[in-house]
Amino acid sequence: MTTYRRPRDVILVGHGMVGQRFLEALVEQPGATGLRITVLAEEPRPAYDRVQLTSWFSGTSAEELSLCPPGFLAEHGIELRLGDPVTEIDRAARTVTTRAGHTLGYDALVLATGSYPFVPPVPGHDADGCHVYRTIEDLEAIRADADGAEVGAVVGGGLLGLEAAGALRAMGLETHVVEFAPRLMALQVDEGGGALLRRKIEELGVAVHTGAGTQRVETAADGRVRAMTLSDGRELRADLVIFSAGVRPRDQLARACGLAVGERGGIVVDEGCRTDDPAVWAIGECALAVDGRVYGLVAPGYAMAETAARALAGEPGRFTGADTSTKLKLLGVDVASFGDAHGATEGALEVLYSDSRAGVYKKLVIGTDGALLGGVLVGDTEAYGLLRPLTIGGKPLQTAPEQLVLPAGFAPGAPVGLPDDAVVCSCHNVSKAAIRAALAEQGCGSVAEVKKCTKAGTGCGSCVKLLGTIVTEELAAAGVNVDTGLCEHFAHTRSELYEIVRVKGLTRFSDLLEQHGSGEGCDICKPTVASIIAGLGGGHILDGEQAALQDTNDHFLANLQRNGSYSVVPRIPGGEITPEGLITIGEIARDFGLYTKITGGQRIDLFGASVDQLPPIWQRLVAAGFESGHAYGKSLRTVKSCVGETWCRYGVQDSVGLAIELELRYRGLRSPHKLKSAVSGCARECAEAQSKDFGIIATSTGWNLHVGGNGGMTPRHADLLATDLDRETLIRTIDRFLMFYIRTADRLERTAAWLERLDGGLDHLRAVLLDDSLGICADLDALMAQHVGGYQDEWAATLADPDRLRRFASFVNAPGTPDPAVTFVPERGQIRPARPGEHGLTLTDLTPALIAGPRLEVRTA
């Protein structure tokens, strides 16, 4: 054995994902002090997250993609030369020469040159409009070309090809995928999974041509692509082509200086990632590992980077092969494959679960000894985080395999025992034991801290869910309380509680608390559950136990204002009101001494009422035909409208009529947060429909539906969900949208935030609402029908019931005496709350007759 002499000059060629990881690992080595590190990079910018490359199209900037923290290079004295690739290695002289002509000497040379996209040498492959998909510059070029293009074709139906197809689709291009193999993602997915994947991808509007090769790229007179001829003779129109037919290791430098390379490419390295020249290492996608494979994934590359960094600093390290499991979301479709996905192990058995209606396919490969060997998941990859580590443990399963693939609702929630040596995060090679150690020994107390300390979950992110489960379990075992649920009383999220209440048909908070919660509840879970129960048709919100759950606004069917008084908002559907209606409201306001203001939702808010005054005010409003406006509830507020074609010179449809119909349909609908809507009579959009949760804009032939808009603190422009709908389809689509939102949103999550969070985004939403991709539309329709049929005006119902009315007393032992601490002063001809130190008048001073007036008459409905 030769003694190892530490090198002084280290040169890294290539600043990609693996190169950056190598630098980070190297500077952490105790033996790394005193090294002079130089990085020679071909690309014009420091290392960035290639895995997330596609997110550049959706707005993630190059800076946000950067993997090189600001200050990192300076702090460690690393010199980075951008845009100057190495063109030659002289191993005898131990120097490298760059394109700009600089020659630098090294003691240790690390090659991390990655790979290049393989472009089949078909005629026309280099025509204008042909692209590859690897760097930010590639994406810039694609975006520029896509501007004038209508049809895009992707050659290659693998992981990257589908990702590229998704990007083209998102840019509005008609998109085709041409794959030589008989199925998509042939590498990762088996036949059954491939078929389902294909169906789902086709549903999203991407045309798939499998078993088809690309014969030729046809060009127009100006030299630009115009079509592709396939191996079966068909011609496919295409204004833009992306080649994604696999990658090849960039081993040219190594080849040229006589280093050993594999038959099909890749720089040959040993377990320590060293080439046959002891001064030269190779890592990442350019290297051919000892197991004879070139890895095209980032996790194995990271493992090589760690190994090489350790080896360079004189520490032992071995890279003998890696897990090639993948989980990804392609065009909104979840796909995962892990371990022996194809059941290649001798005697392996398969456990299959498939639901083509719901679009779920799951296959597990089980060894003869009962250990999990691998599997394929399409459509629902929830279990991936848990299953993949189990394959690495190699121990017989403790849970029956079918339990692992059944939908969550069917399988009992027993935790699946994960062995300590199971790798939880494969991106950063973090085992369960390491996570436990971080919690027990390094004082981490949350997922965020464990992430920081172990790096687990900071790569592709697919392990974060499992990480959360482990952290919660471990902390709970150690006696620490962790909040994952709605509040301390429920470990469930709002949407989980919604499902429990719905499926079990619960109508009482105390039953839910007893069966699924603990303690007495609080101001978070009680109103949330009250809203869920009300939304599922659980009766009047002031009935029985329901009354105790409501926050004060719902409890008094009015809005609490800053001095403890309440405001009242009658419903004015669509903002349309008769002169009589206006006069009635004016008279009531005058008689009760209320402050009046027109709201942004085209109605009138009456301020300054005491709880005792609410019933007499409403008695008059109800008698005049008004209903509760639900301004107090997390529910539909208003459907604003412009005057539309009835009056407006430009209008093309009756926006007021539609607004009224919608407001009456959805009035009183309880939801996770307030809901606002508007209808505009033409594209001039005077009703500002695109800032609403659901907004409708008339077209000459129908209605365009926009969803997920928001004003307020974080404004969001609504997304166009569907165009030119007829009235019936429009209403059905809104029905489903609202119910789907109510069913799946978190507490206090507006549609804007919900939509941002929704897996698969707008495309997924469209598929669910318009194509019933989840098979739930019948349920959603039924729930809405139940709401519409069961609606009653909360105020009319309250006035009709002496029991409910009894609650509207300022003081239980002195009914009719308004709170003496609530005082007002005059301002601009109306009242306003007195400020601290100001001497104001009480309600008794202002309206003595009405407060001490005769006992309320009780209406019988």
Add this chain to the structure above:
Amino acid sequence: MTVDVQDVNDLKVEIHDGSRWQHVCAYDDLIPGRGVAVLLDGDQVAVFRDRAGTLYAVDNRDPFSGTYVLSRGIVGSRGDTPTVASPMYKQVFDLRDGRCLDEETAPDGGRAVLRVWPVRGSHRPRDTDQAGSHR
């Protein structure tokens, strides 16, 4: 204090004002999990009944907003502590000793603690000063 169901109908709620027990309302006036406001010689008191039937009486004034609204807050628990949350800015108070569990000081600089009154359910004539408990 827990109350048997058959007792409830004619039960009266009494608050001790420092010198004697005062009848304020019928036990039946209280909805489990909700409160009412009571005028007690010029003081405003918030009286609550929890799901188990236990009674609590604290100041109706919310020290954070200066408004008299605590009787309209939501009753619940935090750990084993029975609580009420202010409907104004949502601070949570311990119903047993009036302590605010979220913040120590009120905006006016004083300690964020509500005054607590002894309260009981009673069948007795109004002025019998039997040792009662507000727990």
